[in-house]
Amino acid sequence: MIMMDFSLHIYTNLLLALLDKAYTFQPFGEFIESQKNKTIVMRHDVDRIPNNSLETANIENELGIKGTYYFRAVPESYDEKIIKQIADLGHEIGYHYESLSTCGGDLRLAIDDFRFNLKKLREICPVKTICMHGSPLSNYDNRLLWEKYDYRDFGIVGSPCEIKYL
Numbered sequence: 001m002i003m004m005d006f007s008l009h010i011y012t013n014l015l016l017a018l019l020d021k022a023y024t025f026q027p028f029g030e031f032i033e034s035q036k037n038k039t040i041v042m043r044h045d046v047d048r049i050p051n052n053s054l055e056t057a058n059i060e061n062e063l064g065i066k067g068t069y070y071f072r073a074v075p076e077s078y079d080e081k082i083i084k085q086i087a088d089l090g091h092e093i094g095y096h097y098e099s100l101s102t103c104g105g106d107l108r109l110a111i112d113d114f115r116f117n118l119k120k121l122r123e124i125c126p127v128k129t130i131c132m133h134g135s136p137l138s139n140y141d142n143r144l145l146w147e148k149y150d151y152r153d154f155g156i157v158g159s160p161c162e163i164k165y166l
């Protein structure tokens with residue numbers, strides 16, 4: 001608990017220092033569409049413990065900052081109530097996909113999994129960007145899904161982890 005407070009304090013100070021230097025903040029989806037000068041995209045991959053993400057989302061909101069939160073479709077990340085709360089604070093919600101890993105490298109199964117999870121997430125809030133979840137222990141690079149398919153066909157405008165596909 002003490003560590004938690006300590007790191008949130010550091011995070012708040014970092015944001016304050018950046019605001020003091022006149023940086024602006026944009027959610028990733030907005031950044032893709034029109035980039036402001038001196039802009040920062042604050043991206044959070046919610047691998048687990050969504051409650052911690054709610055805390056940074058609240059801090060950013062108090063400072064007038066909009067970030068982007070990528071949620072996985074697994075129980076340790078996917079909390080509909082928290083996703084809704086973070087979206088209601090004005091932050092962008094994205095899908096932190098890992099379909100190729102969960103489908104054992106089968107591209108056809110993986111794209112169905114991707115489609116299904118994206119649709120489910122969109123029942124909570126709009127989703128226009130994605131970011132892959134990568135584990136050093138995984139045999140699969142989830143981005144390989146886009147060698148065969150195109151995420152634009154799913155209404156996705158970009159991904160911060162796949163610059164070559166932008």
Ligand SMILES: [Zn+2]
Pocket residue numbers: 045046047096132133134
């Ligand atoms: Zn991740």
